[in-house]
Structure formats: C-alpha cells, structure tokens
Amino acid sequence: MEDLNLHFTGDFHAITSANNLLAALLDNHIQQGNELGIDPRQIRWKRCLDMNDRVLRNIVVGLGNKMDGMVREDHFVITVASEIMAILCLADDMADLKRRLGRIIVAYNFNGEPVTAADLQAVGSMAALLKDAIKPNMVQTLEHTPAFVHGGPFANIAHGCNSVRATKTALKLADYTITEAGFGADLGAEKFFDIKCRMAGLKPDAVVLVATVRALKYNGGVPKDKLSEENLDALKKGIVNLEKHIENVAKFGVPCVVTLNRFVTDSDAELEYVKNFCEERNCDFALSEVWEKGGEGGVELCKKIINTLETKESHFKPLYDINLSIREKIETIAKEIYGAASVTYDAAAAKSIDRLEELGYGNTPICMAKNQYSLSDDAKKLGRPENFNINIREVYVSAGAGFVVAITGTVMTMPGLPLHPAAERIDVNDDGVIIGLS
Numbered sequence: 001m002e003d004l005n006l007h008f009t010g011d012f013h014a015i016t017s018a019n020n021l022l023a024a025l026l027d028n029h030i031q032q033g034n035e036l037g038i039d040p041r042q043i044r045w046k047r048c049l050d051m052n053d054r055v056l057r058n059i060v061v062g063l064g065n066k067m068d069g070m071v072r073e074d075h076f077v078i079t080v081a082s083e084i085m086a087i088l089c090l091a092d093d094m095a096d097l098k099r100r101l102g103r104i105i106v107a108y109n110f111n112g113e114p115v116t117a118a119d120l121q122a123v124g125s126m127a128a129l130l131k132d133a134i135k136p137n138m139v140q141t142l143e144h145t146p147a148f149v150h151g152g153p154f155a156n157i158a159h160g161c162n163s164v165r166a167t168k169t170a171l172k173l174a175d176y177t178i179t180e181a182g183f184g185a186d187l188g189a190e191k192f193f194d195i196k197c198r199m200a201g202l203k204p205d206a207v208v209l210v211a212t213v214r215a216l217k218y219n220g221g222v223p224k225d226k227l228s229e230e231n232l233d234a235l236k237k238g239i240v241n242l243e244k245h246i247e248n249v250a251k252f253g254v255p256c257v258v259t260l261n262r263f264v265t266d267s268d269a270e271l272e273y274v275k276n277f278c279e280e281r282n283c284d285f286a287l288s289e290v291w292e293k294g295g296e297g298g299v300e301l302c303k304k305i306i307n308t309l310e311t312k313e314s315h316f317k318p319l320y321d322i323n324l325s326i327r328e329k330i331e332t333i334a335k336e337i338y339g340a341a342s343v344t345y346d347a348a349a350a351k352s353i354d355r356l357e358e359l360g361y362g363n364t365p366i367c368m369a370k371n372q373y374s375l376s377d378d379a380k381k382l383g384r385p386e387n388f389n390i391n392i393r394e395v396y397v398s399a400g401a402g403f404v405v406a407i408t409g410t411v412m413t414m415p416g417l418p419l420h421p422a423a424e425r426i427d428v429n430d431d432g433v434i435i436g437l438s
Helices: 002-006 011-031 083-090 094-103 123-129 164-173 184-200 213-219 232-250 268-279 290-311 326-338 347-358
Strands: 038-043 047-049 059-061 072-074 076-078 105-109 114-116 138-140 146-148 207-211 256-261 284-288 342-345 366-369 389-398 403-408
Touching: 011 038, 011 047, 011 083, 011 105, 011 123, 038 072, 083 094, 083 184, 094 123, 146 164, 164 184, 184 207, 184 232, 184 326, 184 366, 207 213, 207 232, 213 232, 213 268, 232 256, 232 268, 256 268, 256 290, 268 284, 284 290, 326 342, 326 347, 326 366, 326 389, 342 347, 347 389
Parallel strands: 047 076, 207 256, 256 284, 342 389, 366 403
Antiparallel strands: 038 105, 059 072, 105 114, 138 146, 389 403
8 A cells, every 4th residue: 555655666756757858958058058949938837746745836947157057937837737647648659649749849949939849759658758657557446356556637627537548458459448537526527528539539327426425515614623413504504515516527528427435423313315316417326335345345336337328328428519719618617617706817817828829729628627626716705606707727738638727716736745744653663664654
C-alpha cells in the first residue's frame, strides 16, 4: 500500500521530469541567443512538482550573474495539473504522444506567434522520459481482482480521467469495464463525457453515481462533527445536491445507478429515504459496503448495474457542439451543469479567449477548473445553489492535450497544505514499515 501511495511505478516522477525538461530547454534557449525570438513576458509553460507547495505559485528565476539565465517571473503547478499529465492520459500510442507533445505552446515570440515544444526540439527527449510511463499499470485488489491504475489528472484542476490506453485495454480484457471520473458529475463526469469520450470515441452504457449520507447531510447544513448523528431534515435539505447530479447525467443520455458508500453511523431511515428518492427518479439504487465486506459488499451494486445495462438503453451524446465559440461552450457548462445564472470574465480572460480564437483554438473542448466542494465557484455555497454567477479568471490553451482550460473563482493549480498536513502523521517504524498513510 505504501508503494502504491508514495511512488507506485514512478509515472508521476516521469511526468514531472518531462515537464521540467521542457522548462529547462525553454530557459536555456533564451539564454543561448534566443533564436526563436521568445518574448520572456509571454512565457506560458510552467514548472511542476508533485507536492502541495503554495510558495512556488509565483516565483522569480534567473537571479544571480549573467550566466544564471534571464531574470523573469515563473510559476509552478502541481504535477496532476501539468499538460504532460493530460497528454499522457489522452494519447493513443507513442506516435500520438509525440504529436501531442510537439503541439505544446510554451511561449509566444515578439510577433505574438506561438512557440511550441517541437520548435525547441524537445519532443524526442520528453518522449524518452515517458517511454515506460505511457504503459498502463495492471495491479490487483486485496481479493486479486485485476485493475488498471494509470494517470491522475485531478478533475477540479484538470480533465479528471485515467488514461485512454488503460480504458481501451480493459475493454478488450473484460466483460464489464468501470472507470473513475472523480469529483462529482459537475467535474469528473462532464469532462469524461465531453473530453475523454469525445476524443477516444467511447460511448458509455451507464453511470454509477456515488454518494454518502454524510456528504448529503453536510450539504444540508450539518457541521462535520455532527455528521454521525441521524438527521433526516438535513438529509432532505441536502439531497437536492444529489438530485442535480442525477439530472446532469441525464443530460448526456446515459442511464444512472446511484450507490451509497455505507457508513456504520448511517441510520436505516436515512438509507431508506435516499433509496426511495433515487427510485422515484428512475435510478436503480444499491448500497455499497465494499469497505467493510470487500467484494461481497459490492454484489448488490453489481447486480443493479447489470440490470440497468440489460433493461435501459444509452443514448450518449456530448453536452455541446465542439464548433461553438469558447464563450458559448463555457456558458453551456456553467448554466447546464453547474446551474449558474450568468458567467463573467476577467479582462485578461476575455482577451485570452479572443486571441485563442484568432489562433484557431476555438473548436476544442473546454476543461473547467473549479472547486470540488460546490456546484458553484464558491466552496461555501452548498446544496443546490441558484441565481449565482461563475467568474472566469484565466483562460489558456493546452494545445497538446487538445482543450482550452478555463479557471474559475479562486481555484489554484498549485494547492497549499492545510494547518495540519497528513505528513505530520507519517513515519517509519523500527521494522522499516511506513505508517500513517491511511
């Protein structure tokens, strides 16, 4: 478990190295004469690190003497938000990986024209670092069930899905393939449908929507230290959040199964209320007790999934036409999926959108970066907020990945640590065993 949680196969390290190799080649090119005429004020490529470290969000590099590089502002993102991560997860094969790497826009020159990784002759060396990382990783559960774990672009700041290669490999090997698209139907599911499925030609047959009674009560206004107490009134108030997610899935034409990860503190009355709520909305419902009982605790859910597959047809379709303008696609997501009443744009974001459309990047999917705690861009607005505005703070193109990123509210692509980080509880005992990871 500690190997899986800390380093696994080293894929994240390879992605980090490839990302930072490109950054090093970029700065070296500027230092060594800047033949491409790169404007240091228009550098778009950021370094990355697989660590929450807020002080690296905005930094200055090149301090020192003349040989230490050009002094300029620089930035870090967390590795899961790197475009390299997105590219790795969307690439069909090595040839496609290299094509995508080559399209990465690292900066603009003094004429305002894009400069790419291919222009810097960085593709081959980056691909060499990613040669093994592109291969899906097959592991097994504690009950020896095979599973692929490959890629990790978090859905709150990236496109939120595992690799296309892992999914397609699983489809060839199994009768049923289930893949995760985390952080709710407003983030993970929307991006799975509109980005991954669109690019990979996937047509999902069903959706499993995972919830907990605790989360629903939290959305109903119950403080975290009171979630273990039965509270049907709060559950009835907070379940509107689940209702919105069910509605969101339906917008894509895919039948839905709702499952509750059962906690020992959940009361029978609370479980029954959620079950009836879902079935009234034509959703099969099952409890998941896998955490407590292993595979046996998931049998009911499996039966409900198979029943849905056999009795309900999927009419999958993406939410929006790819040829709509960037603003139209952003506003479709914000209004249809989040439930926003309006969308506003910071001046810099609006200018970026106009520029990207001029450069020919208007006909790409949109990858929204938004907090995972609320349907809105304000983490404090729980339940099913209404009549709210979504503000777009920043917009840029991930040309290699093949989508435009729109950052909402205050969400950060380099998170910070909390008051008491998990690292405080991790240690190695005298037998060399790592403790405190779970």
